[in-house]
Amino acid sequence: LAKTTQPISMDSYEGQEVNITCSHNNIATNDYITWYQQFPSQGPRFIIQGYKTKVTNEVASLFIPADRKSSTLSLPRVSLSDTAVYYCLVGDSNSGGYQKVTFGTGTKLQVIP
């Protein structure tokens, strides 16, 4: 079972770059790594997804080393509106062949003025 481990919380000042690392030692060959953002009283929202190396979009970058046992979400120049919980997800498979997405504990990012 591919579980993920993230820091429980992080603080950052506005304008700084924030890096959140997720550990997923048992990631399977076909699994992708996906990050979501969740604001209070809302459903999670997709941020970025990757399989290996580096992926960048207009919101964030995702760094994945060659062994894929961890990944790092990078948020450039955070603002107060980036205060949220960030979840790292890894695809999971069961004996029946069906796949499901399992959330980790999440990292609560607090951006300070």
Added chain:
Amino acid sequence: NAGVTQTPKFRVLKTGQSMTLLCAQDMNHEYMYWYRQDPGMGLRLIHYSVGEGTTAKGEVPDGYNVSRLKKQNFLLGLESAAPSQTSVYFCASSIDRNTEAFFGQGTRLTVV
């Protein structure tokens, strides 16, 4: 394009009552999921479905049942509500397990 819609948004139940939460998606997604989120906690998977007519158990399936009679709908049932089922319930859908999942706005359920 509504995305994922959950009904109802709020509900208060008495212990022992039953209810059904409805999730509807208009994106023709194969995969659908039901999660619960307790205060200060992450999301835990209750049940999921990989296509019409299929369902499977997630991490915390006890006390819940689900049905996927139509591809666009995923129903979550509580047969006999308990205070421990007080939570916020989120539904999500995706094309498959390796693509972006779209979440509904959640259903806040209180069991007294």
